Amino acid sequence: MTVHIERARPSQVDALCAIERAAVQLFRGHPAWRAYAAMAIPPELLHGAVARGLVWVAIEQDEPVGFVWLDDDLGGDAVGIGELDVLPSHGRRGIGAALLEHACAWARSAGYRQVGLGTLVDVPWNAPFYAKHGFAVVDKRDPTFARAWERDRENGFPDDLRVFMSRPLSPLAADEWSVWPAPAKLNLFLRITGRRPDGYHELQTVFRLLDWGDELRLRVRADGAIRRHGELPGVPADEDITVRAARLLQARAGVALGADIGIDKRIPMGGGLGGGSSDAATVLVALNHLWGAGLDEDTLAELGRQLGADVPVFVRGRSAWAEGVGELLTPLDLPRRHYVVLDPREHVPTAALFQAPELTRNAPRATISSFVSGETAENAFEPVVRARHPRVDAALGWLGGFGRAKLSGSGGCVFLETPSELRALSIAARCPDAWNAQVAAGADRSMLHRSLARFQGAPQPEQVRHTT
Numbered sequence: 001m002t003v004h005i006e007r008a009r010p011s012q013v014d015a016l017c018a019i020e021r022a023a024v025q026l027f028r029g030h031p032a033w034r035a036y037a038a039m040a041i042p043p044e045l046l047h048g049a050v051a052r053g054l055v056w057v058a059i060e061q062d063e064p065v066g067f068v069w070l071d072d073d074l075g076g077d078a079v080g081i082g083e084l085d086v087l088p089s090h091g092r093r094g095i096g097a098a099l100l101e102h103a104c105a106w107a108r109s110a111g112y113r114q115v116g117l118g119t120l121v122d123v124p125w126n127a128p129f130y131a132k133h134g135f136a137v138v139d140k141r142d143p144t145f146a147r148a149w150e151r152d153r154e155n156g157f158p159d160d161l162r163v164f165m166s167r168p169l170s171p172l173a174a175d176e177w178s179v180w181p182a183p184a185k186l187n188l189f190l191r192i193t194g195r196r197p198d199g200y201h202e203l204q205t206v207f208r209l210l211d212w213g214d215e216l217r218l219r220v221r222a223d224g225a226i227r228r229h230g231e232l233p234g235v236p237a238d239e240d241i242t243v244r245a246a247r248l249l250q251a252r253a254g255v256a257l258g259a260d261i262g263i264d265k266r267i268p269m270g271g272g273l274g275g276g277s278s279d280a281a282t283v284l285v286a287l288n289h290l291w292g293a294g295l296d297e298d299t300l301a302e303l304g305r306q307l308g309a310d311v312p313v314f315v316r317g318r319s320a321w322a323e324g325v326g327e328l329l330t331p332l333d334l335p336r337r338h339y340v341v342l343d344p345r346e347h348v349p350t351a352a353l354f355q356a357p358e359l360t361r362n363a364p365r366a367t368i369s370s371f372v373s374g375e376t377a378e379n380a381f382e383p384v385v386r387a388r389h390p391r392v393d394a395a396l397g398w399l400g401g402f403g404r405a406k407l408s409g410s411g412g413c414v415f416l417e418t419p420s421e422l423r424a425l426s427i428a429a430r431c432p433d434a435w436n437a438q439v440a441a442g443a444d445r446s447m448l449h450r451s452l453a454r455f456q457g458a459p460q461p462e463q464v465r466h467t468t
């Protein structure tokens with residue numbers, strides 16, 4: 001029977017937790033059994049990892065039979081194998097090895113240079129299995145594993161039997177596909193203070209970048225062509241902002257190389273989460289690197305501005321206070337927060353909202369301190385969108401039952417800030433079926449810039465992901 005591997009979907013989370021529980025039974029009688037048996041994967045955490053594209057599942061006859069979960073919290077140029085489990089009934093068929101190779105291949109495309117893991121030295125399907133697949137035992141005091149070692153001790157794993165292992169990943173060749181993240185954003189408030197002669201509106205907003213978003217695949221072409229692979233509903237290739245971004249960069253930098261572009265779309269289109277803008281910024285930043293075009297960040301941000309008002313903040317890669325049409329940016333370090341982001345599945349047309357006669361477009365100017373104190377927290381589009389789009393109104397009403405729910409950008413996505421990931425996960429778990437709920441952490445430094453640092457072999461800007 002054939003098995004194939006694909007990215008895990010939210011609907012598979014319960015099945016994956018059950019696979020882990022079945023696989024752990026093989027440790028009965030082992031000194032680590034008590035610790036392993038006491039530690040089931042919290043389904044909400046797996047949900048988060050699935051949403052961020054870090055889990056792959058092996059499917060046989062439409063049923064999940066194994067999975068691998070990558071842990072991107074190690075830092076530096078290393079990614080971890082957080083979990084690798086196969087149903088005991090499907091063991092010894094090479095499914096675990098295939099999952100491992102799949103995850104390592106993705107990690108290599110994402111610019112990681114090593115894969116690390118913690119495992120048991122005396123269990124045949126643990127350390128000896130990984131050794132067969134290119135992993136070598138490393139010194140436990142290696143700083144890469146400091147957090148993992150600490151977690152081991154918290155979980156009561158037998159320290160003498162646990163080893164950390166690492167496998168190097170070779171750099172990508174020039175003609176291979178690479179993968180790059182394109183994070184979503186939220187507008188923590190949005191005020192419109194005036195209108196410019198060209199019809200564009202002056203606004204003030206705070207862009208909060210998230211640790212969740214789209215994934216782009218890029219491959220350099222020698223023939224100069226820019227090609228999009230796959231379909232994006234309602235967006236012909238020539239109109240796709242990623243294709244336009246690549247062409248703009250090509251012309252500005254005078255490069256003769258081209259690119260293949262693939263988009264794994266996770267951010268709802270037209271949802272006020274800046275998905276298209278972020279995709280465009282990722283293309284500018286990534287191709288600038290892959291083509292060796294050598295443009296500086298100011299030039300890339302200006303190219304971004306030509307593509308859309310929200311593109312520069314993604315090019316700069318910092319959560320920021322914004323003015324002008326969104327291009328005058330002051331980086332902000334915001335407190336650690338998680339967000340429940342709710343998609344009412346309603347496309348809200350941005351341009352029409354900016355034209356709405358009832359929109360408040362002459363608000364007094366706010367200050368950063370009035371935002372920080374919580375006094376300035378409104379979104380000028382919210383009353384207009386609530387009146388025109390009943391589904392968005394209903395989503396705000398439901399989420400508002402848990403705290404101060406807000407609209408992002410011009411909507412239709414709405415969000416709620418929470419002090420802990422668990423609180424966000426428990427609210428998201430109660431979301432009515434009609435909408436889609438996502439939990440994400442705020443990121444002061446963009447995951448795009450973490451990727452760029454990996455590809456450049458430079459030190460990481462800072463951990464993006466805040467855990468509580």
Ligand SMILES: C[C@@](CO)(OP(=O)(O)O)[C@H](O)COP(=O)(O)OP(=O)(O)OC[C@H]1O[C@@H](n2ccc(N)nc2=O)[C@H](O)[C@@H]1O
Nearest residue numbers: 199200201272273274308309310325350351354409410411
């Ligand atoms: C409202 C915001 C807030 O972050 O986000 P979204 O809801 O789109 O995510 C942005 O200002 C949207 O930025 P973006 O989506 O890039 O807008 P653009 O493509 O540049 O513009 C779409 C249309 O909106 C109007 N527009 C846009 C920005 C602005 N400051 N004034 C405007 O009047 C213009 O009519 C323009 O033709």
Ligand SMILES: Nc1ncnc2c1ncn2[C@@H]1O[C@H](COP(=O)(O)OP(=O)(O)O)[C@@H](O)[C@H]1O
Nearest residue numbers: 240241242269270271272273274275276277279
């Ligand atoms: N690569 C792309 N991803 C998303 N939208 C795109 C893309 N290219 C063009 N678009 C167009 O831009 C519109 C706005 O996109 P998006 O950035 O997702 O929403 P918003 O501006 O509300 O945050 C979409 O409805 C779509 O028509």
